Amino acid sequence: MSSKLDHSKLTPAGVLITMGIIFGDIGTSPLYVIKAIVGEKEISELLVYGGVSCVFWTLTIITTIKYVILALNADNKGEGGIFALYARLRKYKSKWIIYPAIIGCATLISDGFITPPISISSAVEGLQLINPDIQTVPIVLVILLSLFIAQQFGTAKIGSAFGPIMLVWFGMMAFFGVMEISKHPEILAAINPLYAIQLITNYPEGIWLLGAVFLCTTGAEALYSDLGHCGKANIRFSWGFVKTALLLSYFGQSAYVMQFQGKLLPDVSPFYALMPDWFLPAGIIIATGATIIASQALITGTFTMVNEAMKLRLWPRLKVEFPSQLKGQIYIPAINWLLLAGCTIVVLIFRQSSNMEAAYGLAITVDMLMTTTLLSFLIFTRFKSWLPVIFFALVFYTIEGTFFLSNANKFTHGGWFAFLIAISLFLIMYALHKAGKIRKKHVEFEKVENYLPIISKLKDDKTIPLKSTHLVYLSRSSRQDLVETNIIHSMIRSTPKRAGVYWFLHVDILDEPFGLYYEVNALSEGCHYVKLKLGFKEPHKINLMFRQVVSEMMEKKSVTDKNIHPSLSGFDIPADFKFIITNSRLTVDTFLHPFDQFFIRIYRILKLWSVSITEDFGLEEADVEVETVPITIHAKEKLKLQPWTPSQKS
Known part of the structure; x- marks a missing residue:
C-alpha cells in the first residue's frame, strides 16, 4: 500500500488514515495544556478565559493559517517538512539557507525526545484517579520499551487501526467537551481575542503563561513534515474536524476549571475530570492508545527526517531497513535505540508529566522560527517583492518570537535537556556540511x-x-x-x-x-x-x-x-x-x-x-x-x- 500515491487525493479512507498519522502529537495536547496553564495559580476569570482564548487563537493563527493553509502549499512534489523546503530552495544557491534547515531539524528531533514521555505519562497518570498509590513511571517505561522494540517489525498490520482509534479519541474529546460546555455556555465568550490580550497585558507575568499555551500547537511542525504521507486535501479536510474536537475539549476543561474560581485547582487532571467515574477506565485506555499512536507517528517522522538528512549528506550514513511493504516506512536501528535511551532518561529525570511540561516546547519554537525563515524566502522567490515577505515575517516572527521568549524561562526547569540534544545534533550536521565543503574545496x-x-x-x-x-x-x-x-x-x-x-x-x-x-x-x-x-x-x-x-x-x-x-x-x-x-x-x-x-x-x-x-x-x-x-x-x-x-x- 502506498500512502503517498493512494491517499494523496481527498477520500474517506484518506481522511481516516490522516487522523491516524498526522494529528497524533497535536491531538493529544488536551491531556496537559489546560492543566499547564492553570498550574498552581489561583483560579480567576482572567486566567481561565484568557488562557483558553490564547489557545483558540494560537490554533487558528499558527496551526491553521501558517501550517494548514500556507505551509502545505510550500510542498516539494507533494512532500513537506523543513528538508523538503530546503531542497526546494537550494537551487537558488543561497548559502545561508542550510543553517535554518539543520537548526530546524535538530530542534524538532530534540523536542521529540520529550513528546512520547509527556504524552504517555499524561494518559497513564489517569490511573491515579482510580488508585492514588499506583506508580506510573514503571508502566510508562514498559510502554515505551514495547513501542521501540516493535519498530523493527514495522507497523503495516496495526497501522490500519490507527485511524479508527484516533477517530474514537477525537469523538470522545468532543463529546465530553460539549457536555461540560452545555452546563457553562458562557465559556464560549473566551473566543473574543480581547481576553487573550488582557491575559498577556494585565495578568501578573502573563506573558510567561504563553509557554504553557504554546503546548497546544507543538505538533504543527510534524503536521507539515508528514504531508507526503496523506496529501494536503486530506489534511485540510480532517483538520476541520480535529480542530473542532480539540477546541471543544479545551473549552470544556476551562468550563470545569471555572467552578474553582478563587481557589487552587485540586490535584486532578481537567481532561479526565470531564468523564463520569464509570467511563474513566475506558477513557484511560483510549487516551493511552492515542498517545502511543502519537508517539509512533513521531518515531516514524524522526526516521524519515534522519533518512532525508542522510540523502542530503547532512547526517552520518546509518543502516536503514524496510520492515514492511508499506511505501516510505523505514526503520533506522541506531536512531530507534537513541530515541529509546533519550525517552527513558526523560521519564527517569522528570517522572511526572507536570514536570515534563516545564521542559517541553522551548526547542520547538526555534524550529518554527526556522520554518518561518525559509517560508519567507520562498515567498520572495515567488512574488519577487519584499512587501508580502515583510507582512508574513512580521506577523509570524512577532508571534513565534513572543512564544520563544515566554518559553525561555523553561531552560533552567528542563529546557536545557532539549537544547543540549539540539546543540549536539546541530554540531553533527554542521560538521558534516562543513567537512564536505572543505573536502570539495x-x-x-x-x-x-x-x-x-x-x-x-x-x-x-x-x-x-x-x-x-x-x-x-x-x-x-x-x-x-x-x-x-x-x-x-x-x-x-x-x-x-x-x-x-x-x-x-x-x-x-x-x-x-x-x-x-x-x-x-x-x-x-x-x-x-x-x-x-x-x-x-x-x-x-x-x-x-x-x-x-x-x-x-x-x-x-x-x-x-x-x-x-x-x-x-x-x-x-x-x-x-x-x-x-x-x-x-x-x-x-x-x-x-x-x-x-x-x-x-x-x-x-x-x-x-x-x-x-x-x-x-x-x-x-x-x-x-x-x-x-x-x-x-x-x-x-x-x-x-x-x-x-x-x-x-x-
Whole structure:
C-alpha cells in the first residue's frame, strides 16, 4: 500500500488514515495544556478565559493559517517538512539557507525526545484517579520499551487501526467537551481575542503563561513534515474536524476549571475530570492508545527526517531497513535505540508529566522560527517583492518570537535537556556540511579528454595484470568532461589498472523527493560516464540501478557481456565487475584554519560510527575495493630551504 500515491487525493479512507498519522502529537495536547496553564495559580476569570482564548487563537493563527493553509502549499512534489523546503530552495544557491534547515531539524528531533514521555505519562497518570498509590513511571517505561522494540517489525498490520482509534479519541474529546460546555455556555465568550490580550497585558507575568499555551500547537511542525504521507486535501479536510474536537475539549476543561474560581485547582487532571467515574477506565485506555499512536507517528517522522538528512549528506550514513511493504516506512536501528535511551532518561529525570511540561516546547519554537525563515524566502522567490515577505515575517516572527521568549524561562526547569540534544545534533550536521565543503574545496578535477589516449593504451597493455572486465570508479564529478585527480591517481599513477571497460559512476541527489533517472555518455570506446539521479527520499540501491543500466547497454551491444579474462573467455561466464572507491584524506591539517581542523576531526569521528559507502550504496562487499588517496594542502609560503655547504660546518 502506498500512502503517498493512494491517499494523496481527498477520500474517506484518506481522511481516516490522516487522523491516524498526522494529528497524533497535536491531538493529544488536551491531556496537559489546560492543566499547564492553570498550574498552581489561583483560579480567576482572567486566567481561565484568557488562557483558553490564547489557545483558540494560537490554533487558528499558527496551526491553521501558517501550517494548514500556507505551509502545505510550500510542498516539494507533494512532500513537506523543513528538508523538503530546503531542497526546494537550494537551487537558488543561497548559502545561508542550510543553517535554518539543520537548526530546524535538530530542534524538532530534540523536542521529540520529550513528546512520547509527556504524552504517555499524561494518559497513564489517569490511573491515579482510580488508585492514588499506583506508580506510573514503571508502566510508562514498559510502554515505551514495547513501542521501540516493535519498530523493527514495522507497523503495516496495526497501522490500519490507527485511524479508527484516533477517530474514537477525537469523538470522545468532543463529546465530553460539549457536555461540560452545555452546563457553562458562557465559556464560549473566551473566543473574543480581547481576553487573550488582557491575559498577556494585565495578568501578573502573563506573558510567561504563553509557554504553557504554546503546548497546544507543538505538533504543527510534524503536521507539515508528514504531508507526503496523506496529501494536503486530506489534511485540510480532517483538520476541520480535529480542530473542532480539540477546541471543544479545551473549552470544556476551562468550563470545569471555572467552578474553582478563587481557589487552587485540586490535584486532578481537567481532561479526565470531564468523564463520569464509570467511563474513566475506558477513557484511560483510549487516551493511552492515542498517545502511543502519537508517539509512533513521531518515531516514524524522526526516521524519515534522519533518512532525508542522510540523502542530503547532512547526517552520518546509518543502516536503514524496510520492515514492511508499506511505501516510505523505514526503520533506522541506531536512531530507534537513541530515541529509546533519550525517552527513558526523560521519564527517569522528570517522572511526572507536570514536570515534563516545564521542559517541553522551548526547542520547538526555534524550529518554527526556522520554518518561518525559509517560508519567507520562498515567498520572495515567488512574488519577487519584499512587501508580502515583510507582512508574513512580521506577523509570524512577532508571534513565534513572543512564544520563544515566554518559553525561555523553561531552560533552567528542563529546557536545557532539549537544547543540549539540539546543540549536539546541530554540531553533527554542521560538521558534516562543513567537512564536505572543505573536502570539495580541495578535490581537484582534470579534463577527461587528456587521459583518454592513456586509458585506451592501458586497456591493451598485456604487461599489466587484468583487474576486471568492468572497472567502475565512483566519481564525485557531476560533469562528464571532468574526473577527480584521485581517480587518475588510482587508475594510472599509483598502480595502473587494466580493464575491458572503464566506468565513471556519479550519484546525484535531486531536489525532488522521488524519481530514479540515469544518463549514459560514451567518452571513448570502452570508457563511459554514468550519472544516476535519485530523489532525496529514494533508497540507495546503486548496485542494482547501475547493473540495470549496464544490462540495457549489453542488450544493445554497446558494451561486452562476456568475461574477458583469457582463461574464461571461451566459457559462458558473465562479465565480472569491480567497484573502486577512492577516499581522499587531508595529510597536512596544520595548514587548515583551526576552526576547519575541529570540524574535520568531528567528521572523522562520525565516519567511524557510520556505515560504509559500500553498504550505503547497496554494493556487494566482495566486488568493492577502497583506496585512500592523500590530498596535500601546501603551505601559503615557501620554506627558506638552502643547500648545505662545507663552510657552514661549526
